[in-house]
Amino acid sequence: MSEQYGVGDASYQAAGGIGGLRRLVDDFYRCMDGLPEAAEVRAMHPATLDSARDKLACFLSGWLGGPKLFGEKYGPIAIPSFHAQWPIGEAQAEAWLTCMARAIERQNYAPAFAEYLLTQLRVPARRIVQASAARHSG
Numbered sequence: 001m002s003e004q005y006g007v008g009d010a011s012y013q014a015a016g017g018i019g020g021l022r023r024l025v026d027d028f029y030r031c032m033d034g035l036p037e038a039a040e041v042r043a044m045h046p047a048t049l050d051s052a053r054d055k056l057a058c059f060l061s062g063w064l065g066g067p068k069l070f071g072e073k074y075g076p077i078a079i080p081s082f083h084a085q086w087p088i089g090e091a092q093a094e095a096w097l098t099c100m101a102r103a104i105e106r107q108n109y110a111p112a113f114a115e116y117l118l119t120q121l122r123v124p125a126r127r128i129v130q131a132s133a134a135r136h137s138g
Contacts, residue, residue: 012066027103
């Protein structure tokens, strides 16, 4: 069944639409607030996470084949260049992915979709690390 993910809006629907994505993002930031290994990544965010929550949910909506809410609200998406303003290495990317993995576990997702989603999220995480390394290496 996992072969349908990534086609059309199948992933968006599997995540529960925008409501499901907002629940995922809320759980993600709860994990980020609570996990000691995520403290450094959490410190890169503002004290209040309202804007970050909305941006991540809107990004995930379009990224998973649903409505392109990020572009409608915030303009073009430039993930690596936006994140390159902070030095983000493997440890920070892994902390982010750990928070996301814990948040995904809290959702009522089909196991195949949960695995697919975390695998897909590793792609932009790697790109962000690469962009940050290129920017901060010289």
